Amino acid sequence: MEEYYYQLIAHYFNKSINSEELQQLKYWVERNESNQRKFREVLRILEAAERYGQQPTSQAKSWALVANHVSQSLANEEPKPKIKKLGGWHRYAMAAMVVMVCGIGLLLFKSDRAKTGQQTIVKVISNPNGEQRSITMPDGSIVYLNAGSRMSYNAHFSTDKREVKLEGEAFFDVVHEARRPFVVRTGKVSTTVLGTSFNIKAFPAKAVEVTVETGKVGVVLQRANKKDIINFLLPNEQLLIDATTEKIVKQSINATDVSGWKQYKLVFYNMSMQDIAASIERAYDVKISFKQPRTAQLKLTAKFDKCGIKQVMEVLSKLAGTHYDIKQNNITIY
Amino acid sequence: MELNYRVLNDEDLIGLIKLNDGLALECLFNRYYQSLCRFIAIHLKDYSRAEELIADLFIKLWDNRSTQEIRSVKAYLFIAAKNMAINHAQRPKNKIDYCEDYESAVELPHTGPNPFDIISSKEAYHEMMQLIWLLPERQREVLLMSRLEDLDKNNIAAILGISVRTVETTLYQAIKTLQHMVKTSPNQL
Incomplete structure (x- = not known):
């Protein structure tokens, strides 16, 4: 009792x-x-x-021990980064296009092998600035996720469709499966394919860009209280969709240039310095600021192939007629 | 990203760890670190050693991620932690004040800080903690485990391999034993 x-x-x-x-x-x-x-x-x-036993613990210190072990074990398991040496120095200068090939290109592939587990879990892959990687999806499709971008998907694709959410830029090489469409969701815009390769650029507060390399792609813009707008794209066609103004532009483009980033090439066609700077910030993990707002509006066309940040800045400032200054990760254009 | 992880249950996290996900391991680590350290301190007097052992436990969990089948993650972690503590204490080279030695544990001049020394020196619970240290092992274990946030009666039963009813009666016995000790203690708490 x-x-x-x-x-x-x-x-x-x-x-x-x-x-x-x-x-x-x-x-x-x-x-x-x-x-x-x-x-x-x-x-x-x-x-x-x-x-009893309640006392401050050195949790952070203990985790550092574990984290150190984890990163070492992962480094041992994964294939060593491939370092590809390219020929000598090559420079091609054409009209308003500059091609530069640097002496050494570093190809770093971090593959996140999504092994087929039985759980239904959401897998999130997030790249910091300056880092990109390729991901093999459960269905064998390959996704190249650009720097400063993030995607999520169900580790076990459902039986009726393959769905991926994207924030930022990625190139998709989708394995053909007639019964299971592959859908990429980027806010109100979703891109549906059966099996093709295409590039999507969807950074926050920017127009969504869908560019097709092979096959056929359907792009849907969902609108509140109105009929969805559907567009179909063929190879070397690009669709620009502004989800807020609902303005849609279709244009012809060299699709391999658009997805050049996955070979560490940067291609800018008639692009404002501001947008070019945003791409460079993501690719090289730097911060770029403009001393004069007018420079940011300047439009340029340039192409870089595996170049170091200094070379990129050298060429850009020559084209734009400006000067630049690099201090650690901060670049000032004036 | 971490947001998504925090809502996942232990078993989902283990699934992610099998997919080489270090963040999932970190989430599990943060979830149980404090409790595991306190739990292992029931068996070990050296608190900093307890923390090292728990770090080791998570390293082992990571290394065996592809081979190990774990049904209940919580029970697994606590059982493994206890085994590590006991193995550690039985290693002859390490001079650990193992709690089997009740009397010496109390009388030994302690070299390093230990759980009850640190707290008891400042707290009014000093003598009660010393008495807890003198409880028969199983009673002390159940009493202290019952105070760990992450463990309920069912968890304790599963970890110790005893019935829920035994957990209840052991807890009751522990309190009765302590009350008796208080009564007969010369200091009269």
Whole structure:
């Protein structure tokens, strides 16, 4: 019988007692002095037991030990980064286009092999600026995720469709499956394919750009209270969709230039310095600021092939007639 | 990104760890680190050693991620932690004040800080903690485990391999034993 009241005291101490139990406990405690003493004593025991071993831990230090081990074990398992040496120096200068090939190009592939597990779990892959990687999807499709971009998908694609959410830029090489469309969601715009390769650029507060390299792609813009707009794209066609103004532009383009980033090429066609700077910030993990706002509006066309940041900045400032200054990761254009 | 992880249950996290996901391991680590350290301190007097052992535990969990089948992650972590503590204490080279030695544990001049020394020196619970240290091992274990946030009666039963009812009676016995000790203690708490 007494054990029951001791349990009630424990519930009371844990703040998990219900009103009926509380009533019973109150009655028991008030019955006599001996019960009151026991009540206080049990509380003191529980309090002491609660405080036992409670002390600041060096959790961060311990995690650093574990994290160090984890990164080492992953580094040992994955194939070593491929370092590809390219020929000598080549420079091609054409009209308003500059092609530069640097002495050394570093190809770093981090493959996130999504092994087929049985759980339904959302997999999120996020690239910081300056880092890109290729991902092999559960269906064998390959996704190249650009720097400063992030995608998520169900680790186990559902049986009726293959769905991916994207924020930023990625190139998709989709394995053909007639019964299971591959859908890329970028806010209100979704791109549906059966099996093709295409590039999507969808950074926050920017127009979504879909560019097709092979096959046929359907792009849907969802609109509130209105019919969705559907566009079909063929190779070397690009669709620019502004989800807020609902303005849509279709144009012809060299699709391999658009997806050049996955070979560490940067191609800018008649692009504002501001947008070019945003691409460079993501690709090289730097911060670019303009001393004169007018420079940011300048439009340029340029092409870079595996160049270091200094070479890129050298060429851009020559084209734009400006100067630049690099301090660690901060670049100022003036 | 971490947002998504925090809502995942332990078993989902283990699934991600099998896919080489270090963030999932970190999430599981943060979830149980404090409790595991406190739990292992029931068996070890050296708190900093306890922390090292828990770091080791997660390293082992990572290394065996592809081979190990874990049904209940929580029970697995606590059982493995206890085994590590016992193995550690039985290693002859390490001079650990293992709790089997009740008397010496209390009388030994302690070289390093240990859980009850640190707290008891400042707290009014000093003597009660010393008495807890003197409890029979199983009673002390159940009493202290019952105060760990992450563990309920069912968890304790699963980890110790006893019935829920035994957990309840052991807890009751622990309190009764302590009350008796208080009564007979010369200091009269």
